[in-house]
Amino acid sequence: MICFYLVMRMVFLPEQIKHAVGEAVCAYSMIEDGDNVLVGLSGGKDSTLLLLALKHLQQVSPTKFSITALTVDPTGGNFDALELRDFCKSLDIPHIYYPYPIFEIIKLRNESSPCSFCANMRRGILSGIAHEKGFAKLALGHHLTDAIVTLMLNMFYSGRFHTLQPKTWQSRTQTWVIRPLIYLPEKEILSAASLVKIPLSSPKCPYGDNTKRKFMKELLNEITKEAPQGEYSALTALKRALWTTSH
Numbered sequence: 544m545i546c547f548y549l550v551m552r553m554v555f556l557p558e559q560i561k562h563a564v565g566e567a568v569c570a571y572s573m574i575e576d577g578d579n580v581l582v583g584l585s586g587g588k589d590s591t592l593l594l595l596a597l598k599h600l601q602q603v604s605p606t607k608f609s610i611t612a613l614t615v616d617p618t619g620g621n622f623d624a625l626e627l628r629d630f631c632k633s634l635d636i637p638h639i640y641y642p643y644p645i646f647e648i649i650k651l652r653n654e655s656s657p658c659s660f661c662a663n664m665r666r667g668i669l670s671g672i673a674h675e676k677g678f679a680k681l682a683l684g685h686h687l688t689d690a691i692v693t694l695m696l697n698m699f700y701s702g703r704f705h706t707l708q709p710k711t712w713q714s715r716t717q718t719w720v721i722r723p724l725i726y727l728p729e730k731e732i733l734s735a736a737s738l739v740k741i742p743l744s745s746p747k748c749p750y751g752d753n754t755k756r757k758f759m760k761e762l763l764n765e766i767t768k769e770a771p772q773g774e775y776s777a778l779t780a781l782k783r784a785l786w787t788t789s790h
């Protein structure tokens with residue numbers, strides 16, 4: 544049953560978000576008829592807005608698909624996921640909670656790159672569960688700003704012209720990873736998230752920000768002060784050079 548809060552959130556979800564998600568999903572055939580989509584729900588603004596946008600799409604699209612949310616708790620069970628569970632319930636979406644002590648493992652191993660270790664582990668767990676439970680697609684909340692920053696990091700630190708793809712086949716787990724927010728700059732997501740008043744609660748990371756990524760993000764922020772349409776221009780470049788639609 545769709546509750547009152549969901550209807551209100553749908554009403555306030557900006558057209559720009561609905562349009563950009565619909566366009567990206569369509570351009571890369573992210574979701575097909577009969578798909579069961581697993582959404583990685585960290586409880587942060589990106590994945591929470593993603594869940595809402597996919598719920599909206601499910602209601603208006605002729606393509607029939609199901610949605611389930613999955614939260615990996617990196618504290619191993621100390622995070623109170625009640626708010627996330629209630630949010631999913633209000634959207635009539637099943638919620639899987641999976642505690643795994645990632646932070647503890649990082650501490651025990653004295654990991655020198657905790658951020659990338661944690662991200663890799665979370666990705667592995669998400670894909671593993673998607674595969675195990677037979678989900679066709681794993682949807683993640685990466686957005687355009689993430690893609691641009693990743694491209695900058697790869698270019699300036701790794702000598703590679705490479706970034707996140709809208710849709711990626713993971714042969715190891717036989718799963719498609721899809722990124723329906725990939726046409727949206729983070730700023731748009733931030734303002735939409737406050738407009739629809741999505742509840743935000745995610746496990747607190749004890750290791751802080753990845754400094755290189757933070758630096759690149761600040762740099763991009765400076766660039767967009769000078770070129771306000773800069774991220775959309777980068778989107779055009781990405782579509783031309785790296786994001787072909789022949790998946």
Ligand SMILES: Nc1ncnc2c1ncn2[C@@H]1O[C@H](COP(=O)(O)OP(=O)(O)OP(=O)(O)O)[C@@H](O)[C@H]1O
Nearest residue numbers: 583584585587588589590613614615665683684685
């Ligand atoms: N603990 C988690 N449980 C489930 N999914 C997760 C988790 N952490 C990350 N994800 C998924 O991977 C995506 C990218 O992860 P990242 O750590 O970059 O998140 P983020 O940019 O901070 O986004 P968010 O605002 O959703 O937390 C998230 O948007 C989400 O879909």
